Amino acid sequence: MLPPPLLAALLLGSVQVSSAFQVSTNQEGLIVAALERGDLQDNVTAYAVQISGEPRLVLVPFINTSEPLLFNASFHGLCYTVGLLVNLGRSWSRPMKSVPVLTKPLPVRAAYISDYREAPETGVVFDIDPPVRTVFSRVNISYTEGLERRSMLYKDFYKGKTVFKHWLPGVCYRNITFQLISEATALQTALTSHSDVTHSPLHHRTVPFPPLNVSHKVLSLSRRAAAGGREVAAGRRSARRARDVPLMEEAETQPEEDVVFEEEEATPRVSFNAAQNVTESVAISNGSRLEEAEPQSYWLDPTEISPADKDEEFVNALVSEYEDSNEPGSAMAVPAEVPVLPTRLPPVLLELRWLPPRPPTSYDGFNVYIYRDGNSTEMATVDENTHEFFTELTEPGTYRIQVTTLSSSGDCEARESSADTGFTFYLSPSGELLEELRERPQGVSVRLLDSSTAAVSWAPSPQSHNGSLVSVVSTTCLKPSLSQRMENAYCSEENSTSDIISNLTPGAQYRVVVYHTNGPLTSPPSEPVIIDIEPTGVRELAVYPLGPTAVVLSWQRPYHVAFRKYILQTFFFNPVTLASEWTTYYEIAATASVIATVRVTDLLPAWYYNFRVSMVTWGDPPLTCCDSSTVSFVTAPEAPHISLVDYSQGVLVVRWTYGELFIDLSHSRMLHWQVEAVGKKGPQRRYSVDVTRNAMQASLPLPPGDIYNLTVTACTERSRNTSVPSIIKLEPAPPRLLLAVNATHSSITLLWSEDGVVDYYQVLCRPNWASKELKAGEPITSTAQVLTVSGLVPSSSYNCSVTSFSYSSASRPARITVTTAAKEMNPSMAAISALAVLSLLLISLLVLFLLVLRKKHLEMTRNCSAETFVNFASFERDGKLPYNWRRSLFAFLTLLPSCLWTDYLLAFYINPW
Numbered sequence: 001m002l003p004p005p006l007l008a009a010l011l012l013g014s015v016q017v018s019s020a021f022q023v024s025t026n027q028e029g030l031i032v033a034a035l036e037r038g039d040l041q042d043n044v045t046a047y048a049v050q051i052s053g054e055p056r057l058v059l060v061p062f063i064n065t066s067e068p069l070l071f072n073a074s075f076h077g078l079c080y081t082v083g084l085l086v087n088l089g090r091s092w093s094r095p096m097k098s099v100p101v102l103t104k105p106l107p108v109r110a111a112y113i114s115d116y117r118e119a120p121e122t123g124v125v126f127d128i129d130p131p132v133r134t135v136f137s138r139v140n141i142s143y144t145e146g147l148e149r150r151s152m153l154y155k156d157f158y159k160g161k162t163v164f165k166h167w168l169p170g171v172c173y174r175n176i177t178f179q180l181i182s183e184a185t186a187l188q189t190a191l192t193s194h195s196d197v198t199h200s201p202l203h204h205r206t207v208p209f210p211p212l213n214v215s216h217k218v219l220s221l222s223r224r225a226a227a228g229g230r231e232v233a234a235g236r237r238s239a240r241r242a243r244d245v246p247l248m249e250e251a252e253t254q255p256e257e258d259v260v261f262e263e264e265e266a267t268p269r270v271s272f273n274a275a276q277n278v279t280e281s282v283a284i285s286n287g288s289r290l291e292e293a294e295p296q297s298y299w300l301d302p303t304e305i306s307p308a309d310k311d312e313e314f315v316n317a318l319v320s321e322y323e324d325s326n327e328p329g330s331a332m333a334v335p336a337e338v339p340v341l342p343t344r345l346p347p348v349l350l351e352l353r354w355l356p357p358r359p360p361t362s363y364d365g366f367n368v369y370i371y372r373d374g375n376s377t378e379m380a381t382v383d384e385n386t387h388e389f390f391t392e393l394t395e396p397g398t399y400r401i402q403v404t405t406l407s408s409s410g411d412c413e414a415r416e417s418s419a420d421t422g423f424t425f426y427l428s429p430s431g432e433l434l435e436e437l438r439e440r441p442q443g444v445s446v447r448l449l450d451s452s453t454a455a456v457s458w459a460p461s462p463q464s465h466n467g468s469l470v471s472v473v474s475t476t477c478l479k480p481s482l483s484q485r486m487e488n489a490y491c492s493e494e495n496s497t498s499d500i501i502s503n504l505t506p507g508a509q510y511r512v513v514v515y516h517t518n519g520p521l522t523s524p525p526s527e528p529v530i531i532d533i534e535p536t537g538v539r540e541l542a543v544y545p546l547g548p549t550a551v552v553l554s555w556q557r558p559y560h561v562a563f564r565k566y567i568l569q570t571f572f573f574n575p576v577t578l579a580s581e582w583t584t585y586y587e588i589a590a591t592a593s594v595i596a597t598v599r600v601t602d603l604l605p606a607w608y609y610n611f612r613v614s615m616v617t618w619g620d621p622p623l624t625c626c627d628s629s630t631v632s633f634v635t636a637p638e639a640p641h642i643s644l645v646d647y648s649q650g651v652l653v654v655r656w657t658y659g660e661l662f663i664d665l666s667h668s669r670m671l672h673w674q675v676e677a678v679g680k681k682g683p684q685r686r687y688s689v690d691v692t693r694n695a696m697q698a699s700l701p702l703p704p705g706d707i708y709n710l711t712v713t714a715c716t717e718r719s720r721n722t723s724v725p726s727i728i729k730l731e732p733a734p735p736r737l738l739l740a741v742n743a744t745h746s747s748i749t750l751l752w753s754e755d756g757v758v759d760y761y762q763v764l765c766r767p768n769w770a771s772k773e774l775k776a777g778e779p780i781t782s783t784a785q786v787l788t789v790s791g792l793v794p795s796s797s798y799n800c801s802v803t804s805f806s807y808s809s810a811s812r813p814a815r816i817t818v819t820t821a822a823k824e825m826n827p828s829m830a831a832i833s834a835l836a837v838l839s840l841l842l843i844s845l846l847v848l849f850l851l852v853l854r855k856k857h858l859e860m861t862r863n864c865s866a867e868t869f870v871n872f873a874s875f876e877r878d879g880k881l882p883y884n885w886r887r888s889l890f891a892f893l894t895l896l897p898s899c900l901w902t903d904y905l906l907a908f909y910i911n912p913w
Helices: 004-014 223-243 307-312 320-325 827-852 854-878 885-910
Strands: 015-017 022-025 031-034 046-052 058-061 069-071 079-087 097-102 110-115 124-129 138-145 148-154 161-164 172-186 189-194 202-205 212-220 259-262 281-284 289-292 348-355 365-372 375-383 388-393 397-407 423-427 433-435 445-450 453-457 467-474 494-496 509-518 529-532 539-547 550-556 565-574 579-589 595-600 608-616 630-634 641-648 651-657 672-679 686-692 697-701 707-715 720-722 726-729 736-741 748-753 760-767 780-782 786-789 797-806 814-819
Touching (some): 031 079, 058 069, 097 172, 097 189, 565 595, 641 707, 651 707, 686 697, 748 760, 760 786
Antiparallel strands (some): 015 022, 022 031, 138 172, 212 348, 259 289, 281 289, 365 375, 423 433, 550 595, 651 697, 672 686, 707 726, 736 748, 797 814
């Protein structure tokens, strides 16, 4: 039955009526529009409705004005506006009337309820599966609590889920339903629409609270204690029957012999020593109460045992007055007969007591669970009015006792409390009782002795215990793949009683937990201590250059180390950001190899770099080691490019470019440029000059006439890089300081100096005037810088040129004008020369005379000779001189030389030899 306000809102949302134009929603969720008489007009030919709320306006005409129009809306739980349109001609008018209508939301398809993990006693998680295309603002959750039906509106649903934290513990909530509610406001009118409920009603029971102050008492019983217990049993029989607890014999100690030790935090340790014949009674509660009974003899002399006492020898023997005490609903059943074993465990009685759970828990009873060595040996259920339980323990072992609150009334599934209210103790075969240690070790610390050994220490415990256990497990061993695994110890949890942990691996992370032990019982673990061991780092880090922009880094690592990866970092001045910082360049996964190399590229040429290789562990957080594994390096410069070579006046001008067009060398490690030219000949074959790094040109004086290998080298403090060689050939220079020395009337000596490399010289002297008699001689070749030109005409002017030749290339000639000296003679030479000249003239005249008078001379010579000899012969014979003897002698003396010379000359002329 819905409340009246909700029912009124539902009716208002489902049927919304205008005074004339009516719009509503039917049961199927369709929008229904109907025309009344007042909506009809005479001059209107058609009617239609305009529906807004869809992604686009929808226009639906009336087919018949007497029938309502149905429209299936795309969205449910959404407010639509329906307007009435009329057709006055060719177009539709604006909405004449508008009526808002809220569509009905679709029902919930499915719903689920689960416990709220943080508080399952009072909290639940509602999970609904809302329908598609449905808009809702709240959810009406209805349920039955006891006999009363309740409902609540909830709006905080996120992705169909919400948490409700206000239910009662242990209560069965039945018929839980979910109804979607859509709300809207239109024209100052609140519209509300509810969905139907079609899903199956749900049932859920919250978890009850656990019982409070669960305490236990462990009693060691002897035969005498059993007999004394029988005397008291009659007084407790009525109370036991009322509690439905199994009847057992309990050892009652005298009040004056009770010794009570109270400790607030420590759990007592109780020992049963049969050799000392001591009977102890122990009570363990929230106050840790311990009671000791007076010493009694447990083992009796067999000769003293009477047949009547044999049935009372063990406490679990059937007692006559308790024959009918095994009633239904009791917490335990007493065995009818137990075999007598002389070496069995001394009889021990377990007594449990507790208080009801805190209100307002709904519960119907309590469950008692007894586990021995992990196996369930006994489970008993008592009603809600019973708050104690007794049982006898007959076997040694580790016992786990659990008391839970049970809630089972109603249609819901029965549930128990989930909080841990149990306890554990150990019974040894000799009857020694060792209680559970409830306090965890405190103040646990681990101190590393070296990279593979650690010492564990902890604070003294207020609880008595007989040992401690150190548990170590590596948290990083199983993280890498099998091929990358470098650890082989502590990959699984290993326990040790020693406080020294050995065989640790550098770079690994370990989780250390300490337990206190009391026999087989262990305390709760201490707070875990995480050991992070720094890795060893790399060693022998070296850099090998590959070029101006690439290097190879190589390093080694120790064999016994565990890590995840290498991180290669670079430190350099960034010319873009103008800052220096460590930057991660590369990450390399760890491998089994102890040697690793990596190629580093994209470096700046002639730049200072620091390289650092670190090990990163698998730990959380990871450790990094070590910053000391660094190496510095200056990259090689790039090779410059020679762009211009010009030679003028003995100086070679060289220009070059380097790297990018506008590179800034202010932060570079470039020291200087070295321009070097190596010649093939010459006394000094190598010429070089150094210039600063900011200069891109240099002037280098070079001797001409040689072939040079020209290079430009970029130099840093550690390396250099040379440009591609440029081969240049320099023309030889003309001789300079050309001088004419030691000039004679027929020769002249030329002397000159030379710069550069010359293979030979060519000297040529030409007369200054054209003459048939004076012609230019052949060029003279010389390798020396001095040459004498002979065969010149005295007192003549010559134009001499000297040309240098190197590698078959001629220089410009060096020219000089020279004049030969006039011929000068001494007196003797002059006389000789005069005689020679006169002789020549005489001979010339004689020859000429002879040629003219040759014939005549021949005749005269013949006649003269004959006449002369005749006259002379007659003079000798007669001894008398003729009349004309003087004239004849003169003629003879005169003609005789002429005749003789004439004959000689004629003979010489005819035959000179």
